[in-house]
Amino acid sequence: MSGPAFSPDLLLRRVRRGLGGPEVDVRVANGTVIGIEVTGAAPGGAEVIDGHGGTLLPGLRDAHVHLSQWAAALQRVDLAATGSAVEAAEVMRRKHSESGLSAGQVFIGFGFRDGLWPDAPHKDLLQRVLPQVPAVLISQDLHCAWFSPAALRLVDVDHPTGLLREADCFEALRRLPEASADETDGWAIEAANRAAALGVTEITDFEFTDSTVVWARRAQRNGRLPIRVRAAIRPGGMAEAIERGQRTGAPVPGTDALVTVGPCKTLMDGSLNTRTAFCHDPYPGVVDPLEARGLLTQDPDELVSLMRTAAQHGLSFAVHAIGDLANTLALDCFQAAGVGGRIEHAQLVSERDLPRFAELGVIAGVQPSHAVEDRDVADLQWNSRTDRAYPYASLLAAGATLEFGSDAPVSRLDPWNAIAAAVTRTSGGRPPWHGEQAIGVADAISASTGGRLTPSVGDRADLVLLAQDPTEVAAEDLAQMNVLATIVDGRISHRAE
Numbered sequence: 001m002s003g004p005a006f007s008p009d010l011l012l013r014r015v016r017r018g019l020g021g022p023e024v025d026v027r028v029a030n031g032t033v034i035g036i037e038v039t040g041a042a043p044g045g046a047e048v049i050d051g052h053g054g055t056l057l058p059g060l061r062d063a064h065v066h067l068s069q070w071a072a073a074l075q076r077v078d079l080a081a082t083g084s085a086v087e088a089a090e091v092m093r094r095k096h097s098e099s100g101l102s103a104g105q106v107f108i109g110f111g112f113r114d115g116l117w118p119d120a121p122h123k124d125l126l127q128r129v130l131p132q133v134p135a136v137l138i139s140q141d142l143h144c145a146w147f148s149p150a151a152l153r154l155v156d157v158d159h160p161t162g163l164l165r166e167a168d169c170f171e172a173l174r175r176l177p178e179a180s181a182d183e184t185d186g187w188a189i190e191a192a193n194r195a196a197a198l199g200v201t202e203i204t205d206f207e208f209t210d211s212t213v214v215w216a217r218r219a220q221r222n223g224r225l226p227i228r229v230r231a232a233i234r235p236g237g238m239a240e241a242i243e244r245g246q247r248t249g250a251p252v253p254g255t256d257a258l259v260t261v262g263p264c265k266t267l268m269d270g271s272l273n274t275r276t277a278f279c280h281d282p283y284p285g286v287v288d289p290l291e292a293r294g295l296l297t298q299d300p301d302e303l304v305s306l307m308r309t310a311a312q313h314g315l316s317f318a319v320h321a322i323g324d325l326a327n328t329l330a331l332d333c334f335q336a337a338g339v340g341g342r343i344e345h346a347q348l349v350s351e352r353d354l355p356r357f358a359e360l361g362v363i364a365g366v367q368p369s370h371a372v373e374d375r376d377v378a379d380l381q382w383n384s385r386t387d388r389a390y391p392y393a394s395l396l397a398a399g400a401t402l403e404f405g406s407d408a409p410v411s412r413l414d415p416w417n418a419i420a421a422a423v424t425r426t427s428g429g430r431p432p433w434h435g436e437q438a439i440g441v442a443d444a445i446s447a448s449t450g451g452r453l454t455p456s457v458g459d460r461a462d463l464v465l466l467a468q469d470p471t472e473v474a475a476e477d478l479a480q481m482n483v484l485a486t487i488v489d490g491r492i493s494h495r496a497e
């Protein structure tokens with residue numbers, strides 16, 4: 001058997017190693033970085049990528065995704081920019097002809113605002129452009145949906161215009177056939193390929209399904225997955241995972257070890273927008289004293305015993321906690337159980353809880369795009385407290401480990417979106433929101449790579465090659481970094497044309 005040094009699977013020529021790093025050649029074999037040499041010195045490999053001086057970084061991770069929901073959202077035609085019913089119908093017609101779908105398959109659009117349109121949605125309009133297609137256009141606020149005649153027949157509804165509102169709309173949408181496992185698996189692979197094209201080499205999937213089984217099936221169908229998946233155990237799924245002998249971090253059989261068992265998940269509270277995030281202080285204007293501070297959705301004592309049982313069986317915990325009191329209680333639970341783990345979201349954090357993340361070994365899984373997208377709601381509902389909302393600089397200063405995610409479909413699955421939001425604390429030309437909580441580019445990238453900035457010999461070969469060094473572009477351009485190649489386990493999962 002010849003040594004791997006003489007038979008590299010992959011050679012990355014003329015790449016800069018890490019942020020501001022020197023130009024080198026990087027050799028990869030058997031899924032591992034086996035050599036880093038001065039450019040030109042390395043022998044030719046089976047496959048060569050010329051980096052032209054681009055920057056090579058450890059692969060990016062999205063630490064919080066609901067992949068099936070994100071994949072389904074990607075299938076819907078985006079109608080947000082349509083200015084009339086006629087235009088929306090035309091967009092649907094064009095997208096349908098490009099989609100390759102058969103006439104009988106349900107075709108869904110999303111995001112129109114008919115309150116701004118000069119004309120009214122009508123089923124006859126859809127009948128003209130998509131005669132046999134069960135087309136359903138769902139409004140931005142989800143409170144009305146525009147059905148084609150074929151779609152009305154499918155859900156067995158007789159309606160004069162096809163524009164269904166409120167209860168009629170919800171009921172009709174419920175009657176639409178659910179996508180088959182075949183279809184959703186196809187969409188999931190497509191979404192994973194899109195993620196790879198952005199430099200993502202790993203996601204943590206918090207979908208509320210039996211994720212290890214679902215991803216093993218997808219791996220089998222696709223031959224090989226384009227990204228790694230940490231498949232979290234759904235809330236309430238701990239006993240089942242223990243019965244199966246699953247341990248956090250262990251590879252799932254039949255997936256080339258690309259799928260591993262993730263943490264168990266539980267939800268401590270609700271969300272900011274619905275004012276159910278559980279807080280020390282009351283929300284402004286909420287009258288019911290039982291709901292004034294939000295909702296606690298997990299009994300802390302029960303969680304401590306779940307954490308202990310999980311730890312005995314090699315499983316860790318990820319606790320969804322958004323309000324500051326939910327975060328305090330989640331940290332208390334980790335402390336009482338004597339285990340580390342993760343808190344997902346950590347959107348509002350008390351000053352005195354900041355150092356506890358590091359002390360207790362609790363990773364803060366955060367979504368910087370939410371800071372930018374939710375700023376107005378936060379200013380309203382957490383007024384006078386927003387100086388410690390999405391407090392990334394404070395968490396870092398207190399020694400906490402941050403891991404970035406998107407919570408897709410809540411935000412786009414796009415790590416550059418998160419990195420840009422963390423660095424600029426804004427989007428769309430608005431002034432930064434609590435700019436004192438902005439963090440540096442290197443810290444933001446580190447929060448997206450599992451804490452690593454420089455590829456080294458012996459690393460598993462999960463890598464991303466960028467056309468430019470992210471520390472050398474303008475902050476507002478971080479959201480549109482040009483990804484030349486993505487490598488997962490030593491294999492190319494994306495390469496720019």
Ligand SMILES: [Zn+2]
Nearest residue numbers: 064066206407
């Ligand atoms: Zn989530």
